[in-house]
Amino acid sequence: MSEVQKTRVTLLAGGVGGAKMAEGLAALDDIDLTIIGNVADDDAFHDLWVSPDIDTLTYSLAGLIDRSKGWGVADEGNRALDVLKTLGEDTWMFLGDRDFGLHIYRTMRRGQGDRPSDIAADVARAFGVGPKILLPTDDIVQTRLETDIGELGFQDYFVREQCKPDVSALHYVGASKATPTDEALEALALAEIIVVAPSNPVLSIAPILAIPGMTEALKASSAHKIGVSPFIAGKVVKGPAAKVMASLGLRADSLGVAEQYQGLIDILVIDDQDKALVGDIEALGIKAPSCDILMKDAEDKKRLARQVMDWALSASCEGGAE
Amino acid sequence: MSEVQKTRVTLLAGGVGGAKMAEGLAALDDIDLTIIGNVADDDAFHDLWVSPDIDTLTYSLAGLIDRSKGWGVADEGNRALDVLKTLGEDTWMFLGDRDFGLHIYRTMRRGQGDRPSDIAADVARAFGVGPKILLPTDDIVQTRLETDIGELGFQDYFVREQCKPDVSALHYVGASKATPTDEALEALALAEIIVVAPSNPVLSIAPILAIPGMTEALKASSAHKIGVSPFIAGKVVKGPAAKVMASLGLRADSLGVAEQYQGLIDILVIDDQDKALVGDIEALGIKAPSCDILMKDAEDKKRLARQVMDWALSASCEGGAE
Numbered sequence: 001m002s003e004v005q006k007t008r009v010t011l012l013a014g015g016v017g018g019a020k021m022a023e024g025l026a027a028l029d030d031i032d033l034t035i036i037g038n039v040a041d042d043d044a045f046h047d048l049w050v051s052p053d054i055d056t057l058t059y060s061l062a063g064l065i066d067r068s069k070g071w072g073v074a075d076e077g078n079r080a081l082d083v084l085k086t087l088g089e090d091t092w093m094f095l096g097d098r099d100f101g102l103h104i105y106r107t108m109r110r111g112q113g114d115r116p117s118d119i120a121a122d123v124a125r126a127f128g129v130g131p132k133i134l135l136p137t138d139d140i141v142q143t144r145l146e147t148d149i150g151e152l153g154f155q156d157y158f159v160r161e162q163c164k165p166d167v168s169a170l171h172y173v174g175a176s177k178a179t180p181t182d183e184a185l186e187a188l189a190l191a192e193i194i195v196v197a198p199s200n201p202v203l204s205i206a207p208i209l210a211i212p213g214m215t216e217a218l219k220a221s222s223a224h225k226i227g228v229s230p231f232i233a234g235k236v237v238k239g240p241a242a243k244v245m246a247s248l249g250l251r252a253d254s255l256g257v258a259e260q261y262q263g264l265i266d267i268l269v270i271d272d273q274d275k276a277l278v279g280d281i282e283a284l285g286i287k288a289p290s291c292d293i294l295m296k297d298a299e300d301k302k303r304l305a306r307q308v309m310d311w312a313l314s315a316s317c318e319g320g321a322e
Numbered sequence: 323m324s325e326v327q328k329t330r331v332t333l334l335a336g337g338v339g340g341a342k343m344a345e346g347l348a349a350l351d352d353i354d355l356t357i358i359g360n361v362a363d364d365d366a367f368h369d370l371w372v373s374p375d376i377d378t379l380t381y382s383l384a385g386l387i388d389r390s391k392g393w394g395v396a397d398e399g400n401r402a403l404d405v406l407k408t409l410g411e412d413t414w415m416f417l418g419d420r421d422f423g424l425h426i427y428r429t430m431r432r433g434q435g436d437r438p439s440d441i442a443a444d445v446a447r448a449f450g451v452g453p454k455i456l457l458p459t460d461d462i463v464q465t466r467l468e469t470d471i472g473e474l475g476f477q478d479y480f481v482r483e484q485c486k487p488d489v490s491a492l493h494y495v496g497a498s499k500a501t502p503t504d505e506a507l508e509a510l511a512l513a514e515i516i517v518v519a520p521s522n523p524v525l526s527i528a529p530i531l532a533i534p535g536m537t538e539a540l541k542a543s544s545a546h547k548i549g550v551s552p553f554i555a556g557k558v559v560k561g562p563a564a565k566v567m568a569s570l571g572l573r574a575d576s577l578g579v580a581e582q583y584q585g586l587i588d589i590l591v592i593d594d595q596d597k598a599l600v601g602d603i604e605a606l607g608i609k610a611p612s613c614d615i616l617m618k619d620a621e622d623k624k625r626l627a628r629q630v631m632d633w634a635l636s637a638s639c640e641g642g643a644e
Contacts, residue, residue, distance in 0.1 A: 013476075042442045045432050046426050046427065047426070047429065047430040047433055048426065049584075070486040075401075076401070077399045077401045079397075079398070079399045079401075079418070079419035079420045079423065080419045080420065080422045080423035081423065082401060082420070082423065082424075082425065083420050083424055084423045084426065084427055085424045086423075086448050086449065087423070087424070087427045087445065087448045088444075088448060089427065095400035097419040097422070098402065098404070098405045099397055099400045100402045100405075100406025100419070100422055100423075100426070101401065101402035101403065101404065101406045101409070101422075102405055102409070104368050104369070104370065104402065104406065104422070105368065105405070105411065107369065108368050109456070111369055121408075123409065126408055126410060127408065158617070159628055172494070175442025260440045274507070318358055
């Protein structure tokens with residue numbers, strides 16, 4: 001199959017669920033995959049700029065991810081962090097020696113005034129990643145959480161506090177003044193299919209869509225728009241989506257996800273265990289086909305990706321929910 | 323023996339020879355040791371500030387040094403550098419994962435505006451180093467070498483080019499406008515004995531003394547001043563002293579060292595193999611007692627340090643060369 005016949009797919013992805021969906025789509029040889037990642041989990045540690053979601057995408061697609069954890073790189077060491085601990089630094093944020101190599105590089109390039117998007121693209125290329133990994137913005141956007149122990153940065157909440165505090169509100173600081181990247185806007189405009197990964201709707205996808213112009217570009221795109229729920233029977237495979245959504249007064253299940261994406265997607269793929277929610281989801285104007293959406297291994301990822309593509313395209317044949 | 327009776331010793335030290343002498347002196351329990359290190363080998367790599375001589379002192383005195391190399395820390399890894407190489411960075415300067423932890427810390431503290439002297443002291447304390455490690459200046463001073471392949475920074479010459487180019491001149495860039503630290507001036511003024519380590523006279527000791535006020539403080543000090551030659555039979559144990567001094571038209575032996583230190587020290591300890599040079603050295607007004615100055619192990623270092631102390635103090639009893 002030649003390059004020109006491939007279907008242009010743009011994936012909105014955050015966290016481990018986003019990286020798994022990216023791997024599944026990358027395994028299909030009939031699509032041209034572009035991924036828009038989440039930068040709102042970024043933060044500075046030891047004066048180095050750390051970009052966890054983008055790195056998880058890069059490591060996953062490069063085949064370097066630590067499969068046992070789902071994040072971080074395999075064959076990792078902790079010597080640098082060990083020295084920083086000896087020197088009295090807070091080291092609750094695990095950063096491996098290979099991670100540090102990447103963070104040192106990113107920080108150096110940022111210090112030279114290079115665009116974060118260009119840095120991410122160069123890193124992905126150097127690691128041999130095929131799909132394009134785009135940033136939604138080159139500006140700094142950071143999720144902050146209002147919690148019962150005070151306002152927290154994302155990594156403070158996620159890693160240091162292990163998602164234990166109750167969350168009463170989220171702020172995507174910097175988002176309202178951020179400029180979307182031309183690459184991300186173009187990837188939405190030119191896509192034939194836009195996939196919203198089974199990521200945390202409020203912590204991974206919302207910060208991407210909070211950047212001025214991104215939601216509009218998604219809505220304006222003529223692509224078929226399909227999401228995959230991160231929930232299975234009211235639980236998430238990984239991460240704090242259930243707890244955070246419930247804390248915020250949102251439904252913590254696939255219907256709650258559909259409510260977040262109403263008006264943005266045509267289809268939400270849900271798990272077979274959640275078929276009881278189909279009627280309520282379809283009442284929101286979103287089709288809700290179901291299958292086994294758990295991605296335990298490479299085969300699962302590829303199978304789900306193929307199913308998502310098939311439903312996206314069949315929706316097109318039927319006229320879809322648009 | 324109580325603290326007040328200890329002899330105040332200040333050591334000028336650079337490179338591996340300096341660190342070995344520091345270890346020997348640190349092993350004597352009747353002295354209060356302060357070390358003034360060399361910062362002119364410092365340079366930025368991957369936007370991190372690296373201070374090789376100070377780190378070699380710290381690692382050596384902390385007992386963490388890689389004994390097989392004489393520099394770097396034991397149990398070191400290369401994962402961070404491996405990633406930087408994948409990302410296309412020049413990686414001829416070996417920086418281990420533990421090194422990176424230290425360089426990240428130093429760079430962060432410098433970025434916060436902390437004094438390099440305070441950072442070095444905090445690092446030494448965290449690593450459990452007993453003797454004080456002082457910087458001669460908090461300003462940036464960098465040795466540059468005019469060579470037959472062009473002007474080179476010290477690490478370019480020493481590591482990348484493996485000391486192969488011929489050196490025609492040395493410049494201690496920034497030295498003439500640098501301010502000496504109060505701690506270093508005080509350490510010279512209050513010392514009872516000043517020891518010049520068996521370091522490279524032109525690459526390790528000269529950049530310390532090139533800082534305005536340092537040579538004057540050394541001369542003005544009432545301390546007994548004793549050096550140890552880095553040469554044994556016209557050769558050095560480690561490093562490019564012989565080649566660089568010859569390149570510069572200086573004698574590459576213990577007499578050449580004495581010529582560099584004329585007017586600055588009272589005694590130069592030389593190796594038994596160099597007894598033939600005693601007459602010429604003493605003609606410069608410098609006593610030249612000899613012993614086996616090779617430091618192969620901890621016992622050698624301590625034995626040489628004890629001998630240096632004894633000669634420094636016996637010079638005092640005899641009136642010395644002053």
